[in-house]
């Protein structure tokens with residue numbers, strides 16, 4: 335099976351997920367819901383693993399999609415994990431992932447998160463500031479252990495992507511400036527509570543050119559050579575993730591391009607490489623299903639009001655992200671310009687403007703390429719229960735997260751009973 339086979343139109347023009355009719359999924363599980371293709375997930379991970387070969391390993395970025403079923407599949411296919419919170423660590427462990435294959439990124443690790451990760455025996459903390467390093471050192475010392483660390487370097491490279499998802503520019507909150515890193519490494523190397531393992535960087539997400547990735551690798555590679563000359567042993571370089579995908583008509587590099595761009599400048603350093611792809615593994619492997627509730631016209635515009643909102647899928651509202659939106663069953667006539675909008679009381683709750691669609695109320699639409707940063711960023715805004723997630727595996731469908739109920743919405747809250 336190839337990636338193209340995950341979601342495709344059958345001979346009747348109806349959209350399928352692997353061997354299952356998506357119209358049937360909508361009937362059985364209701365909308366809105368997320369559908370994932372196991373074959374695509376596996377193929378996307380394998381593409382990275384094959385491109386990388388023995389040069390390193392993959393630590394899938396859990397933030398892109400942390401569903402337990404997907405994590406357990408990825409662990410089974412041989413992935414390690416990049417986490418950014420104690421919650422993500424708990425998910426990985428619950429899904430059967432190995433702590434020894436977990437790297438911990440993020441600028442705000444709490445003392446409790448550090449303690450738990452240390453106790454679990456993670457592979458490496460990607461440290462983002464001197465203050466964080468001191469906290470990790472103190473906790474490791476109190477626990478009479480050595481914390482494995484890498485410093486996340488901010489290489490000051492423009493990744494040429496949306497400003498909200500650029501992370502490797504000098505003005506960004508992420509990482510440690512290159513000019514300060516050497517002294518911090520020298521100090522860390524002397525500490526009985528720290529074990530220097532590597533160097534890390536990550537410059538941004540949805541990157542459509544490998545040039546900034548190559549430049550960042552060159553800059554970090556020179557720094558690592560210098561560290562090695564100064565007697566600091568660096569066993570791995572964590573090169574982050576960030577590979578973009580084709581949402582509409584973008585030309586996205588593939589994992590081979592990513593691996594080549596980054597590994598070439600680092601080839602002579604004798605270090606293991608860690609890649610942290612998120613989006614490139616899950617985005618295309620997922621879609622969001624939604625039903626047209628109403629058609630309405632306001633002045634010159636026609637709207638299809640659908641039952642998914644920005645609470646279910648935030649990317650269009652937050653980043654003006656564009657996605658292909660298409661009916662599961664195509665209608666012959668009536669194609670016209672329509673804005674696809676959600677039910678949330680916010681003007682940003684728009685999935686697409688000026689979409690060429692032939693739709694009627696009750697029709698089911700697919701928002702393609704929604705597997706990454708989809709459910710992961712869903713909320714209960716407007717007191718809407720979050721949607722179900724369904725995994726398709728050949729001719730089998732698995733409900734891997736049930737739709738939330740109204741009880742779920744209010745779990746943990748209480749009405750005020752005082753005077």
Ligand SMILES: Cc1ncc(COP(=O)(O)O)c(C=O)c1O
Nearest residue numbers: 395439539575576610611612613
């Ligand atoms: C440290 C780190 N690693 C990996 C990723 C995964 O990025 P992407 O989903 O763009 O591959 C991110 C998010 O951009 C990140 O912040």
Ligand SMILES: N[C@@H](CCCC[NH3+])C(=O)O
Nearest residue numbers: 499539540649653706707
């Ligand atoms: N949430 C972002 C990606 C964030 C990357 C986090 N480092 C998106 O949907 O594009």
